Amino acid sequence: MPTARVLLASELDERGFTQQEIANRLGVTQAAISNLVNENVAIEPRFSEDERMIATVERIAEGFDSGEMDEVDALAELLALIREFEDRGPICAIHEELMPELEGLGCDLCVRGTDSQVLAERDVLRSVRRAARLLTGTDAVTEYVPNVGTNIGMALPEAEGPTDLAAIPGRIYRIRGTVERAANPEFGASEHVAGTVLVAKEADDDLRAALNLATSDALLDAARDAGIDPLEFDAGYEGREEHLRERLAERESVPLVLYHRGEFGIEPVTYVLGETAVDAAELAIDLVESAMDGRDRES
Template structure:
């Protein structure tokens, strides 16, 4: 049996094909070869080769998921909606999808016919479920932050202390079990700015609220904090969302929130501030993305 590693096929067949597809999409959008090379991390000569009749792997190039991902990444890179990290994350997710009974499996069986019919799961065997949960939480917070940053009107509800968005791991009990944005999300010149990629343990304030909610209702693991705004609260109530006011000056806010949530976690929990404490509202959701989408919906109606 000739030993061909799946990673060899990814490096030799899949990655060059995806790069060529991205190069062509960016070229179609008017990008220069120099900028394409910078996006792809290759030389300008390589870009020229990709654009001049490079024949990639048809199993990848013709796959609808590959075409959709490449189109989305190319458009987002060209528009500036994605940074290099997020573009890489999209492509890594595609490769992982292709490793699980996808084109990479088919390529591997083509190179090693002995694998056919064995139900091979080399690429997905032994996946660390805890690591997968952590990656999912980080991705959710990253997507939620991007949603907040690209939605008109959100800047108007960012408090002076900044906004944050967090998601707790299933069963999480500590601040380090909650992914959030380091340094908080802030506004500059009327725009929402996200200063860094999410990390675990990055925000004690949003983590305290998320963990209190999750301890009462484990399905609620996401939250966004915004400024307390009467228009936003009125719109929430008009939509049938449950709001709950709590006191701002409790020394142990986590315990206080757990007590206040005894009859169920509200959709929004808010306080009116205290001496040296800015009025804040926590918007909850099953995930960070759900919480962010709830903020976006309320802001859209309130504005």
């Protein structure tokens, strides 16, 4: 609110409002307005430089100037802005900074209410975050991150499309012998993983998560050793999901490992499925560690 007051007071001052008129609008003293206009009050750049804040301030100032908006209308505009800032916005970043124990947990934790849809989103995001931490904290995964990167996604219970699946924007990638994630999970962040998950979910509604790894014989052998019969499908992008759907229809149950051998311009990829993102990550870690152990024994 201090940042909003500074910006709004300055905007009204530029429009020719007297300090007393501004004070009446903002519900503070004329002396306080003097401090605001003269920038004697600290502002938070993560708020002041946000395009949504700038647009809201300009909208309120224009409303005051034209007489189309009163103080109640202005408060409603600011409350709407705060709700946006609370929804994985700059308020969350500041909250995390003030409470380091929240680092990496995202903003779905405490301010979005208890609506059932929100709770479902929260559970999905929590699972994807934890899964990403498991993957980036496992050395063996490094050997199985494809050149295009790894992603892990999980769908909402009633998912209908890619925007109903949370994944890692920018993917999980290999750099200098370690595995790093680009960002915290968001909905709509992966099309390829989403496509695989949604097709698998059609065949088995409990399977809502998947991640991609580089295909290798050692990895597939590790899956077979774990009692999983991997299913191979066409690598081509055109009609891939329909082909996968047809291949799954040939099985009595959906195997937790799906793979293709790649083709020109397409890297061989294996998908590991799970009921949750954590389930998929834990299975993937078991498989890559088993594959690495088997390779070491052979060498």
